[in-house]
Amino acid sequence: MNIKIINLLITGIGETxxxxxxxxxxxxxxxxxxxxxxxxxxxNGICQNSFVNRIVGLVINLVxxxxxxxxxxxxxxxxxxxxxxxxxxxxxVVPLVVAATPFVARxxxxxxxEVNHGVVEAAQAMGSTGWQIISKVLVPEAKPxxxxxxxxxxxxxxxxSAMAGFxxxxxxGAIAVNYGYYRYQTKVMLITVALLVLIVQxxxxxxxxxxxxxxxxxxx
Numbered sequence: 001m002n003i004k005i006i007n008l009l010i011t012g013i014g015e016t017x018x019x020x021x022x023x024x025x026x027x028x029x030x031x032x033x034x035x036x037x038x039x040x041x042x043x044n045g046i047c048q049n050s051f052v053n054r055i056v057g058l059v060i061n062l063v064x065x066x067x068x069x070x071x072x073x074x075x076x077x078x079x080x081x082x083x084x085x086x087x088x089x090x091x092x093v094v095p096l097v098v099a100a101t102p103f104v105a106r107x108x109x110x111x112x113x114e115v116n117h118g119v120v121e122a123a124q125a126m127g128s129t130g131w132q133i134i135s136k137v138l139v140p141e142a143k144p145x146x147x148x149x150x151x152x153x154x155x156x157x158x159x160x161s162a163m164a165g166f167x168x169x170x171x172x173g174a175i176a177v178n179y180g181y182y183r184y185q186t187k188v189m190l191i192t193v194a195l196l197v198l199i200v201q202x203x204x205x206x207x208x209x210x211x212x213x214x215x216x217x218x219x220x
Contacts, residue, residue, distance in 0.1 A: 123136070
């Protein structure tokens with residue numbers, strides 16, 4: 001393997017980290033409020049509102065139902081309007097965020113539902129407001145589950161980023177497509193797959209250990 005391919009792989013790793021980390025962060029910035037909203041407005045939530053719950057839930061389910069490759073192509077005009085181009089790692093962040101935000105919202109909702117309802121009832125009995133219950137009770141109690149969910153979201157977004165290589169996205173996915181698929185360089189394909197697996201394992205193990213460390217329910 002020549003130096004050109006090695007440099008290309010190093011650049012691809014950097015682009016992949018940029019796409020996945022940026023997309024994960026933005027998806028959580030958008031997904032956490034959505035997940036909290038769906039949870040809070042549920043029939044057993046602290047701010048019950050069936051109309052809002054159904055509308056937000058419908059939007060989330062509709063976006064989640066669209067396969068990523070189709071979504072990637074469908075929102076190309078939106079991507080161009082946001083970043084000025086549809087090619088490269090920055091352009092890939094837009095569809096990654098659009099695809100991942102509903103996924104994150106559902107994971108946040110599931111994490112909040114894992115919190116013991118008795119804790120919420122105790123906070124309500126003490127006169128806590130809805131915002132205080134969310135910020136002081138629900139989110140802190142659900143923190144370990146949220147961290148585990150983040151590792152799952154990271155893995156999912158990493159898989160999406162690899163698919164973005166088929167339409168001009170950057171990163172290891174683009175290298176696998178351009179060299180491993182179109183140019184029949186099997187060795188490059190295998191190396192990119194190995195690198196993607198390694199990245200997933202590092203983040204997954206790190207996320208799980210961090211979640212275990214901060215979970216006060218686990219005795220160490």
